[in-house]
Amino acid sequence: MLLTLSDVEVAYGAVTALRGVSLQVAEGEIVTLLGANGAGKTTTLRTISGLLRPRSGEVHLDGRPLSSIPAHGLVGAGVSHVPEGRRVFPSMSVRENLLMGAYHDRRHARADLERVVALFPRLAERIGQAGGTLSGGEQQMLAIGRALMSRPRLILLDEPSMGLAPMIVQTIFQVIAEINREGVAVLLVEQNAASALRIAGRGYVLETGRVVLADTAAGLLADDRVRQAYLGEDVADGEDEPAPARGGAAAGPAHGTAIRADSA
Numbered sequence: 001m002l003l004t005l006s007d008v009e010v011a012y013g014a015v016t017a018l019r020g021v022s023l024q025v026a027e028g029e030i031v032t033l034l035g036a037n038g039a040g041k042t043t044t045l046r047t048i049s050g051l052l053r054p055r056s057g058e059v060h061l062d063g064r065p066l067s068s069i070p071a072h073g074l075v076g077a078g079v080s081h082v083p084e085g086r087r088v089f090p091s092m093s094v095r096e097n098l099l100m101g102a103y104h105d106r107r108h109a110r111a112d113l114e115r116v117v118a119l120f121p122r123l124a125e126r127i128g129q130a131g132g133t134l135s136g137g138e139q140q141m142l143a144i145g146r147a148l149m150s151r152p153r154l155i156l157l158d159e160p161s162m163g164l165a166p167m168i169v170q171t172i173f174q175v176i177a178e179i180n181r182e183g184v185a186v187l188l189v190e191q192n193a194a195s196a197l198r199i200a201g202r203g204y205v206l207e208t209g210r211v212v213l214a215d216t217a218a219g220l221l222a223d224d225r226v227r228q229a230y231l232g233e234d235v236a237d238g239e240d241e242p243a244p245a246r247g248g249a250a251a252g253p254a255h256g257t258a259i260r261a262d263s264a
Contacts, residue, residue, distance in 0.1 A: 001024050001025075001026055001060075001063075002025055002026055002027045002061065002062065002153065002154060002185055003024065003025040003048065003059075003060070003061055003154060003185070003187070004023075004024050004058075004059070004060045004063075005021055005022055005023050005024075005044070005047075005048070005057070005058075005059050005060075006022050006057055006058045006059075006060070007020045007021070007022055007056070007057040007058075008020070008021045008022070008044075008047060008054045008056070008057035008058070008059060009021075009054060009055045009056045009057050010040075010043055010047050010052055010053075010054050010055060011055050016055075016209060017040050017043045017209050018040050018043055018044060018047065018054075018209045019208070019209040019210045020057070020210065021040065021044060021057070021206070021209070021210070021211055022057075022211065023044075023204050023211060023214070025154065025185050025187050026185065027153070027183075027185055028180070028183050028184070028185055029180075029185055029186075029201045029202065030176070030177075030180050030185070030186040030188060030199055030200040030201055031185075031186070031187050031188070031200060031201065031202050031203065031204070032187075032188045032189070032190060032193075032196040032197060032200040032202075032203040032204075032217070033187065033188070033189045033190075033203070033204050033206060034190075034193050034196070034197075034203055034204070034205045034206070034220070034226070034230050035205060035206035035207060036207070036229075038208075039206040039207055039208065039209065040206050040208070040209040040210075041158075041189040041206055042084060042158055042159075042189065043209075044189075044206070045081060045083075045156045045158050045187065045189060046081075047059060048066070048079070048081075048156060048187070049071060049074055049079060049081040049156060050066060050069065050070065050071030050074055051071055053067070054067075061074075061077060061078070061079065061154075075104050075150045075152075076104050076105070078151075078152050078153035078154060079152060079153070079154050079155075079156065080101075080147035080148070080150050080152035080154070080155045080156065081147070081155075081156040081158075082143045082144055082146075082147045082155065082156065082157050082158060082160065083143075083158050084158040084159045084162065084189075086136075086139040086140055086142070086143040087143065088131040088132070088134070088139050088142050088143055088146070089131055089132075090130065090131050090132025090133075091130060091131075091132060092130065092131055093127070093128050093129060093130060093131070094123050094126050094127050094128070094129055094131060094134070094142060095113070095127050095128065097131045097142055097146055098113055098116055098123075098142070098145055098146055098149055099113070099149070100146060100149075101145070101146035101147060101148065101149030101150050102149040102150060104150065105150075105151075108151065109149070112148070112149050112151065113149070115148070116145040116148055116149060117145075119145065119148075119175050119178065119179075120141040120142075120144075120145055120175065122138055122141060123138070123141055123142060123145060126138065136163055136164055136168075137164045137165065137168035137171075137172075140160055140164060140168075140172060141171075141172070141175075144157070144160065144172070144175065144176075144179075148179065148184075152184060153183075153184065153185060154184070154185045154186075154187065155179065155184055155185070155186050155187075156187050156189075157176065157186060157187070157188045157189065157190075158189045159189055159190060159191060160172050160176070160188075160190065161173070161190060161191070161192045161195065162191065169192065169195065173195050173198075173199055176188070176199060177199045180199070188200065193226070193230035193231055194221075194231055197217040197220055197221050198217070200217040201216065201217055202214070202215070202216055202217060203215065203216075203217055203220045205220070205225075205226065205230075213225070213226070
């Protein structure tokens with residue numbers, strides 16, 4: 001398994017943000033995290049990327065505990081994080097922003113730069129323009145492109161569609177799918193649940209720092225609780241009661257089994 005979180009608990013001072021979170025991401029798959037604001041999705045990504053340290057539990061990459069790798073060393077280990085809000089360098093050009101993504105190993109920088117601008121032709125048109133002058137959608141393309149410059153095996157994407165026009169959102173999700181077809185695993189946090197589940201293989205639902213549901217993307221799309229809470233659909237009275245887990249907890253999320261992980 002590429003990435004494994006086992007019973008991870010994270011706190012901000014006296015406030016517990018993650019409560020026993022366990023999840024997995026296999027090589028080459030897309031997994032999405034769903035949940036309301038404050039559910040713990042961003043905290044989960046920040047914990048994986050080493051920006052936060054668990055109070056208990058473990059995070060492993062290829063079976064190796066990530067606690068042994070400093071946050072800046074995770075890029076070399078194959079993990080790239082595209083944070084919420086893009087965080088491009090505003091005074092640096094598009095080219096310079098992209099090359100920053102290859103800071104740990106510049107041997108393939110030229111080829112990777114060509115690959116990124118082929119994925120995002122709009123960046124090629126603005127290659128000498130300052131990052132801070134780009135539109136929101138262009139900055140998101142730049143942030144994803146910068147992450148790809150490190151040749152990651154796993155990319156963490158936090159709300160890539162936030163605040164973007166529908167046509168730009170469609171482009172972003174097409175590129176995410178293309179990245180994945182090239183073999184990059186993706187852990188995707190996204191409020192646009194329908195779009196996320198259409199490209200993901202599996203998903204987890206977080207509520208108040210707990211994983212309360214895990215299933216295949218198709219299973220989550222068909223689940224009345226998910227449809228009502230995250231897809232904005234109305235369901236008939238009585239149809240949104242929790243369904244019994246299919247196959248039991250022993251089957252595990254990697255097998256597409258719906259799991260009621262917590263009764264809270």
